[in-house]
Amino acid sequence: MMLTQLIFGIAGGLLFAMGLRSALIRESLLARILAVNVSGAGIFLAFVAIAYRGLEETPDPVPHALVLTGIVVAVSATALALALRRRLEEADDE
Amino acid sequence: MSFNSWLPVLIVMSSLVPGLVIFLLREENHLLRTLLNLFGAVIKLLLVGVLIWGVFHAQVIETRWTLAPGLDLVLHADALSVLFVTLSTLLWLLTTIYAIGYLENAPHRSRFFGFFSLCVTATVGLALAGNLFTFVIFYEMLTLATYPLIAHKGSPEALRGARIYLAYTLSGGILLLIGTIWLWNIAGPLEFAQGGILGSIEGLDPIVLGIIFLLLMTGLGVKAALVPLHGWLPQAMVAPAPVSALLHAVAVVKAGAFGIVRVVYDVYGIEFAASLGLLTPLAIAAGITIVYGSLKALSQDHLKKRLAWSTVSQVSYIALGAAILGPLATIGGVVHLVHQGLMKITLFFAAGNYAETLGIHKVSEMNGVGRQMPGTTLAFTIGALGMIGLPPVAGFISKWYLGLGAVEAGIAAWILPILIASSLLNAAYFLPILYRAWFLRAEHKPLVAGNRVKTVTPPALLWPPIITASLALAAGLFAAAPYSPLEWAQLIAEREYKQ
């Protein structure tokens, strides 16, 4: 059980760090938005790993609820970012 | 709360409220503005009269308001605060009358008189301050209230002068603040007590007290124009004459000197301060300022600038009095608070009159003004003679006591030469003016430069200097009478010396 958690937890951490780096380094706006999403996905993965209690038991529902909430938040934030980016493009065309 | 608890607040409010209302008045409401101004001044005078009566009968008159844990805002009336409050109130009334006359038809009068009132509010507040915390609060508010007065004309020179003023006073203010907070940290609430409080507190490190003293004196010395912190004063001459009069005689410079007196006597205690060796540096700084100010005054042709340097020199007499151990010197320093105020304001009123009536700003233009403006020049003469130290004008009395005090303290060897040199220098830069005014013929006709110059001095501009000159004369002639400034100073000095 520990091993599964460890693997997925580290994977989540890696995704988090990679996303963070890209968001800070990259120039392209779209890339940065995607990077933030990847980073968030990493944390969600870590949460799911934390929820795992082994093959016999049901997983801990609390982190699952957190992940669902987090996904909703991430989607809204991404939508806003993309809308603003769109506005910027239009401003460029003017 | 009894009436006695309200009295200090009312005295402060009596200029605050009219001031705030005046801000809101339209520029054209001359009558209302004048009425408010005078109303406030008269009310204040009446309340101060009540205050004097109360202090004389040893009543406790105090307002206290807690601002923070361990920090109270305290307004308290003792002999020294009454001295300063009375001076401020009286001179405010006269300056208000003068300003009304001086600024006729000038723009932005509502703004001017509004800040004018705030300025007096702050001065009265710091006069009545019962602890160092309250003093510092009103001291900083004074800076804020006087800045717009100096910048009033809005010209580049005025703004520059005001900026320099701010740079000096705010920097000094920070040092004063740090010194006060430090002292509060180690000594608790710094409530003024005659004879000082620090002497009776155990376990205070003398070196720390010395450093704090330096911080406090530097902060106060900026406003009191102690050399080398005086640089703002000549620049501030760009302000209108009523402002210069108020600033030099009553408000800013006196506030600094008053602060020095308070710290030396009512916080440290004169005997304790002497035992720490703090008085000698102060005396040296005061002595240098006295001589340096007079020397610079000699070389000025611009009348107001000459008077400004004279102020730098004269106010340090007060600091000198505070720096010499012994009741006689104390009396000399404290009474000079009043005397210098009366004499200097007379001189500035007169200078303003010369500028307004004849368009004269420079000493070299003053030939024959005695004939053209006899009343003003008579007042000027009395003020100038007092500055030199000639009896019977009051200035003589302050110098006499300072001299005696120096003898009493055993340091006459170097104090007396300073006093004598100063008197000689004062003579050197005032007597030629008097000579020109009275004994030389005018070289030119009265200038009519623009519609702000009148050929006759209106009563509002003429009477204030005459009144203050008469008071300066009276303070000297009747110094032995009850309720004279000298008597009052003697009362104060008595209470400051315990042993």
Added chain:
Amino acid sequence: MNNLLTLPVMIPLGFSLLALLWPRRASSIGILGLLATLLASAWLAWRVAGSGPMLLALGGWEPGLGIALHADALSSTLLLMSSVVALAAGTYSTGYFRERSDRARFWPLWLLLMTALHALFLSGDLFNLYVTLELIGLSAVALAALGGKRKAVEAALRYLILGLLGSLLFLAGVALIYAGYGTLDLMQLRNMLAPEPVAWIALTLMISGLLLKSALFPLHFWLPPAHANAPAPVSAVLSALVVKAALYLLLRFWLDIFDDVVTTFAAWLLGSLGAMAVLWGSWKALRAVRLKLLAAYSTVAQLGYLFLFFPLLAALPVGAARDTALGALILMALTHGFAKSALFLATGVIQQKAGHDRIEELGGAARALPVTVFTLALAGVALIGLPPSGTFQAKWQLFSAAIATGQWLWIPVIATGSLLAAAYVFRILGYAFASAEGVKYRIADGREELPALILAILATVLLGFGSIWVWEFVTPGALAVGEVP
């Protein structure tokens, strides 16, 4: 009666929806909502003052599974400040936004921002805090981009990305906490946290996120452009409230929840960064060409002062002196909130009159707006820290604590910062004086000028003379250590 705790959150949320559904009446709905929220916040503060901290388990679900709402002196004070500033800036907005379409977009977002802010102040659960942080970020970004101008949108987008990163850092910390301790409830965590690697790493992650959101040097670079290009009322709220929310969380963690975990070294780090913020921000403010930029950099500097408290609080032993310092911190935060929002609102008035906010050319507009210039002066006094403002009292305590704990280093920093602040404030005021003509107008637009004036008076006069009330309200049990009713 504890259901009272939900009101400051539900009321603005409800009115936000109303404003969305009924755009023609957006302004009236908005003001009504803000008034109601203010009443609720005041009532809450009153209850807390009388009976101590309040706790509510939402939906009856106990902590562990449920989310708790919690109010103590610190949170209710900030809640009250937030409501007052929101109402003042909202009133101002009714005059600022001329077009109906602007208003229809502004009000739902504004009320949503208030919902999020209040929810943050009242949250008793770590994950809930994350959600509220995100909500605040999203609504603030949308508001900042409201003008639609290129610069504003650019700045808003940068703010958004960085804000999201900050929130993600925070969330990473939350994940670690849950992994280590199995609960997200603040009350429970307070008793369970111990100085161990899990707590340290989690705290570092969360603090990093919060530092980004509270614009501490050197993570402040997103703030000046965002503030300078946003509409005036939005800038006011960004500086006064949004940044304070992150600061509130920092305080809450540092002094309350994680107080066993924090180290003196970390406190000194924050203090040093704060000192640099004071000096750097004040310097940049002095050099600013535009009034709004000056105000934004001034915010960076003022927040630096608040961080100076951290090493001082760490060094003071628990007792009266520490409580006084804590009260001073809150007083400073309050005063800054009111003063800075007043400054931004006044700037907005001037910008509308003059068409620009370049400082050197302000003379003409200033002549026509005496009330606004007066507001600028009052707010300026509070920013410098001159008496009688609340900031003066707070700086007094700051100096005093530095002397008492022997941390002399901070004294020249505070002194220099104050003098620089005086320089940039009086620079603005100097231009207002540079005129010889008389004044032509009185109050240009009551709705716009009066709220700013009232805020400035609150900062400089009320909090100055009434500062003891803040201490009396906040200090006894400010951070509700221990008992839960």
